[in-house]
Amino acid sequence: MSHELSTMNPLKPLRAKVDDVKIEAEGVKTYTLSTEFPFLAEPGQFNMIGYPGVGEAPISLSAIVNDGSFKHTIKSVGRVTDFLKDFKKGDELFFRGPYGRSWPVKKAEKKDVLIIAGGVGLAPLRPVIQIVLKRREAFGEVSLIYGARNEKNMLFMDEFKIWEKDISLYITVDEVSDVSKSPHPPFTKGGRGGINIGLVTDLIDGMKIKPERAIAFVCGPEIMMRFICRGLIMHGMSQSSLYVSLERRMKCGIAQCGHCQHSGLFVCQDGPVFSYKEVCGLPDGVL
Amino acid sequence: MTGERTFQKFKRLISKKAFLLWLDSLKKDYKLIGPRYYRGNQAVFKEVDSSKELFMEYESAMLSPGKLFLYKPQEELFRFTFNETSNPPSPPFSKRGMGGFSSKKITVDEIKPDMAKQVIVGVHPCDVNAILYLDRTFLGAFKDPHYEARRKNTLIISLNCTHVGGNCFCSSVGAGPFLHSVGGYDVLLTDFESEYLVEIKSREAEELFGLEGRGAGRDEMRFKAEKEKAMQGKFRKTLNVSGLDNIFAENMEHPVWQQTAEEKCLSCSNCVMVCPTCFCYDLRDEMSMNLKTVTRYRCFDACLDIRFAEVHGGNFRQSRAARLRQFVAHKLDQTNQYGVFGTVGCGRCITWCPTGIDLTEIAEELRTKN
Incomplete structure (x- = not known):
């Protein structure tokens, strides 16, 4: 007796066309992609992006999916991302996804939302910002607290002006570099007193947070998320109202290859978005 | 066979000779795979031409049949x-x-799964449990078509153990020496000297099995239980599993990790390669010499490898101690993953560690010296 197979290979990559490429910051570009297949994703999910002969890398979606068109904001740092940096409009690449657990946006409704990002960590949070702007009345006070090394490493600066009409922006850099060499027009006002110099955690220390009605979505280097979460807990927030998005090495995205395992959790499947309560204090992480 | 819950179809006593002849009769439709003598008490699972080549009294095999004939060490995917x-x-x-x-x-060709039918005979209970563990990885929310095809086209004939190896501790984790799992295999054999007690567990096996033999009743089952009890008494290695999760959680920084990593562990990954439940893989692209085709294949990967958890700007398990701890904790802790232990107590990682690292000793050290 022969047995029927139930599935096609979930690792099979699909084609996507590059409809637009936009320079966001030093070494960072946003690719607008479309595919012939129906594509839907939740904010915080990711795709495996790749090319034959180069490999695949997990990249978060950096915008809400609009009629099948989706965006990835990619910093060129590794084998795959460095290869992608030369892609132009009209080129085609391969992807598969979306994978993973999304930001609990529903849970944030009627609450004060703290969106806290560091560096390219803003990319996975931009879909959340877009949802907030679309349905502003569904949420309480919304603040974006964003830090980057300097303004040359800051993403989506041209959108800040639109964002700050509806949400409070707190911007900080570690240092100010030569503004004239920035790919963006120099920006003078980051909201709430313009650009700050210092750590994101310093901004948070000075904020007024109503812990019982606040929810925080945090994405950035793990060491930064550690101190942000601890800072927010000092403000009285509970571990389960803090959400973080983790980065791990991934090969499959479908809880098989084992690379992203974090104390029995598969970051690709059980995350990448976790409540801080789920991942705080686990070994081989710094949260 | 998979997916079907196993229940007892029937049980009979069959002479070993007749049973082996029946195995040979399967060869017209199935590849016959079983333990072949290697040396000492060691066997190697291989395809055989005749049941005469089988070494059913083997104590252990370096590589488990599940990671040779169901989940392949290397597999072309696209x-x-x-x-x-x-x-x-x-x-x-x-x-x-x-x-x-x-x-x-660019044309993308999906390599079609191998649908060849095979029968694996002589699979020890630990290795059947290991296959059930691999099922959780490859037949979960996302099904791997290659694994699924082979799993569905493979008849698994398990054999209750007659020897206890020096590094076996399956009895401590309920994975042996006799098989008690509820499903996922087809036939269970127990050695009754000149006969096998043959317990048919799946519909497919029932349809294939034409031997009458003697029906096995209460006396035979009692005899089987006695054999199991006698085997239980032979274990030299044990693992105390009570409260292991707490012991691990409290001892992540225990000196045993650093010490074992510095004094013994070579990060050679032998433990991972021989482990019947280690499922991790790498995906690799290989470009042909004429730059015309790329083969994307999958191969075993190991958490002991320094690049395993490396990302841009850092490595979550840079230290060897952290990597060793990940391997051991994945076997003895982290039951949140699948609800079962990652170890089946086969002891292969102990046997094949070139520097003699023993995860049961590490667990004991965590328990007693914290």
């Missing part, structure tokens, strides 16, 4: 072909070619 005008990536990758990157000009 083939990408760059047609005339497309632009294959060539190192350095950043150099953009003339034609742009067009995936339309």
Whole structure:
């Protein structure tokens, strides 16, 4: 007796066309992609992006999916991302996804939302910002607290002006570099007193947070998320109202290859978005 | 066979000779795979031409049948072909070619799963439990078509153990020496000297099995239980599993990790390669010499490898101690993953560690010296 197979290979990559490429910051570009297949994703999910002969890398979606068109904001740092940096409009690449657990946006409704990002960590949070702007009345006070090394490493600066009409922006850099060499027009006002110099955690220390009605979505280097979460807990927030998005090495995205395992959790499947309560204090992480 | 819950179809006593002849009769439709003598008490699972080649009294095999014949050490998944005008990536990758990157000009071929039917005979209870563990990885929310095809086309004939190896501790984790799992295999054999007690567990096996033999009743089952009890008494290695999760959680920084990593562990990954439940893999792309095709294949990977958890800007398990701890904790802790222990107590990682690292000793050290 022969047995029927139930599935096609979930690792099979699909084609996507590059409809637009936009320079966001030093070494960072946003690719607008479309595919012939129906594509839907939740904010915080990711795709495996790749090319034959180069490999695949997990990249978060950096915008809400609009009629099948989706965006990835990619910093060129590794084998795959460095290869992608030369892609132009009209080129085609391969992807598969979306994978993973999304930001609990529903849970944030009627609450004060703290969106806290560091560096390219803003990319996975931009879909959340877009949802907030679309349905502003569904949420309480919304603040974006964003830090980057300097303004040359800051993403989506041209959108800040639109964002700050509806949400409070707190911007900080570690240092100010030569503004004239920035790919963006120099920006003078980051909201709430313009650009700050210092750590994101310093901004948070000075904020007024109503812990019982606040929810925080945090994405950035793990060491930064550690101190942000601890800072927010000092403000009285509970571990389960803090959400973080983790980065791990991934090969499959479908809880098989084992690379992203974090104390029995598969970051690709059980995350990448976790409540801080789920991942705080686990070994081989710094949260 | 998989998916079907096993229940007792029937049980009979069959002479070993008759049973082996029945195995040979399967050869017209199935590849016959079983333990072949290697040396000492060691066997190697291999395809055999005749049941005469089988070494059913083996004590252990270095590689488990599940990770040889169901989940393969290396497997081709896709083939990408760059047609005339497309632009294959060539190192350095950043150099953009003339034609742009067009995936339309790349043909993607999915390698079809191997649907050959096979029967694996003589699988010890630990290795059946290991296959059930691999099922959780490869037949979960996302099904791997290659694994699924082979699993569905494989008849598993398990054999209760007659020897206890020096590093076996399956009895401590309920994975042996006799098989008690509820499903996922087809036939269970117990050695009754000149006969096998044959317990048919799946519909497919029931349809295939034509031997009458003697029906086995209460006396035979009592005899089987006595044999199991006698075997239980032979274990020299044990693992105390009570409260292991707490012991691990409280001892993540215990000196045993650092000490074992510094004094013994070579990060050679032998433990991972011989482990019947280690499922981790790497996906690799290999470009043909004429730059026309790329083969994307999967191969075993190991958490002991320094690049395993490396990301841009850092490595979550940079230290060897952290990598060793990940391996041991994945076997003895982290039951949140699948609800069962990652170890089946086969002891292979102990046997094949070139420096004699023993995870049961590590667990004991965590328990007693914290």
